[in-house]
Amino acid sequence: MVSSDLNAIVTPNQTSFEEGKNDFTNEINLDLKTKPSIPTSSPEQAFDIKPAVSTTTSTQEDIKFNIEVAPVIDILDDADKQSKDLIEKHGLYDHRLDLAKFQMPPVELLKDYGNEEISINKEELEENKNKIVGLLKNFNVGIAEIKATIGPTVTLYEIVPEAGIRVSAIKKLQDDIALNLSALGIRIIAPMPGKGTIGIEVPRKNPTMVSMRSVIASHKFQNTDMDLPVVFGKTISNEVFMADLSKMPHLLMAGATGQGKSVGINAILTSLLYKKHPSELKFVMVDPKKVELSLYSKIERHYLAKLPDSDDAIITDTNKVINTLNSLCVEMDQRYDLLKNAFCKNLKEYNNKFKERKLNPENGHRYLPYIVLVVDEFADLIMTAGKEVEMPIARLAQLARAVGIHLIVATQRPSVNVITGMIKANFPARAAFRVISSVDSRTILDSTGADQLIGKGDMLYFNGNEILRLQCAFVDTPEVERLAEFIGEQKGYASAFLLPEYVSEEATSTVGTFDPNEKDALFEDAARIIVSTQQGSTSMLQRQLKLGYNRAGRIMDQLEASGIVGGFNGAKAREVLISDLHSLEQFLEDLRS
Secondary structure (H helix, E strand, O other), X not given: OOOOOOOOXXXXXXXXXXXXXXXXXXXXXXXXOOOOOOOOOOHHHOOOOOOOOOOOOHHHHHOOOOOOOOOOOOOOXXXXXXHHHHHHHHOOOOOOHHHOOOOOOOHHHOOOOOOOOOOOOHHHHHHHHHHHHHHHHHOOOOEEXXXXXXXXXXXXXXXXXXXXXXXXXXXXXXXXXXXXXOOOOOEEEOOOOOOOOEEEEEEOOOOOOOEHHHHHOOHHHHOOOOOOEEEEEEEOOOOEEEEEOOOOOOEEEXXXXXXXXXXXXXHHHHHHHOOOOOOXXXXXXXXXXXXXXXXXXXXXXXXXXXXXXXXXXXXXXXXXXXXXXXXXXXXXHHHHHHHHHHOOOOHHHHHHHHHOOOOOHHHOOOOOOEEEEEEXXXXXXXXXXXXXXXXXXXXXXXXXXXXXXXXXXXXXXXXXXXOOHHHHOOOOEEEEOOXXXXXXXHHHHOOOOHHHOOOOOEEEEEOOOOEEEEEEOEOOHHHHHHHHHHHHOOOOOOOOEEOOOOOOOOOOOOOOOOOHHHOOOOHHHHHHHHHHHOOEOHHHHHHHHOOOHHHHHHHHHHHHHHOOEOOOOOOOOEOEOOOOHHHHHHHHHHXXX
């Protein structure tokens, strides 16, 4: 018989129902105070434990036994002594001194939407509970227990099926339950990870909004010790959900148009701006749609990074996107060289070492801020540039986490030709808003579920282990404007953070006649490198000779004009026209004469 009485509420957002009880009498109680006994079959087998008898003689007691502890010697090499002296004289290096008076934005900049407490509608809970239990009984699925957890937009009903009921039998009834409850977006989780229950998520008739202000002002966010805290919103149990971008290490977002994807990006950027000083974090923003991220142009001199020859920090042109991504790859390689020379594994160790004045700036060492690449519409880049965009993105995703470069890539078209296997493999963290079909859901999450969401910020977050249903925090355009204005009005750096110089090989491929008298000083060294490796690559010259990309490109033009390498060949390296170093030396001798 089904109980119709709603039991007392266990937690502010949790309600329990019971459907029958199982009496288990075969409980095992372990009394830790009882001494373990050793069973013996005969007196001969019993263990007789006696204290050891001292065999010390009087002669041994007369011998003096002196114990001396060697003093601890503080061994410091010259570098450590120098570092210690510098710390005593100047203190730890403070990377915030350039903008010492910078004020972090207050919570009051975000709009207060009033009471966001969850109201419990007992009639709705009781009605849904009776419908679920009655429907399952009609299909001969017995329930031992049912419990409800109320979230901002969705109520989770957890059921414990009777013994002998197959999980697949309940999974098949998803459409029947949705029909019976007259609800959009019924999602069945069978079984729930870490619990012996089956979950049925049912949208609430009167959902509660989750504002950005409520999650930013929460105790959990204000007192976090995460390196790059990202607050998404609230879970189905009404708890603030946060994740560390430095641990993800990259995030892939997808969702149909108008389902909350751009608001989700703004929520991520807002949470980072509320926690990190401008000296600790830089954004590289790519916005093919040209309007979504334009609000952040006001914080260019504080938080944004760009190419040296670029006018706008928000990148909208596809050609500049390719150059910027390749420039980030150069920055990544340079950072790895710095970490290698400093004997550090990751950015955090390196910066701590630099703050302790153990790394000499004269050797090229500097404080390294985190760099977050934000791409708002990835599908458009793939359609217009293809492999030229995919390859640097994949390379950054594979290698960049250790040097503090993290990627947030969003798209409204999660198809396999946009989110390829090479990209997906390096994005373990995924955020999915509502998509149209289960195929799209499988592409982004590797499972169904995103097609059953109800929109308006309802999302699934997958971190490589389990899928969590969240209600994304809502941050409106005026709130972002106020935040950007508050930061932009304060004193900033002279310019945006400059990425390494990069010019595409196509831009430097215009070659005139070669004049031996105007050749670069490193022309011959570059020629020897190209011929010895048989690889005509401008980026290789830049790495080997430690040049800027413009100069390396000019040298490559001279090599082409002189007949050492062939013409520009797209993404491939140029053809080397001289086969060995002996022939090259004769060729260079002829040029000198």
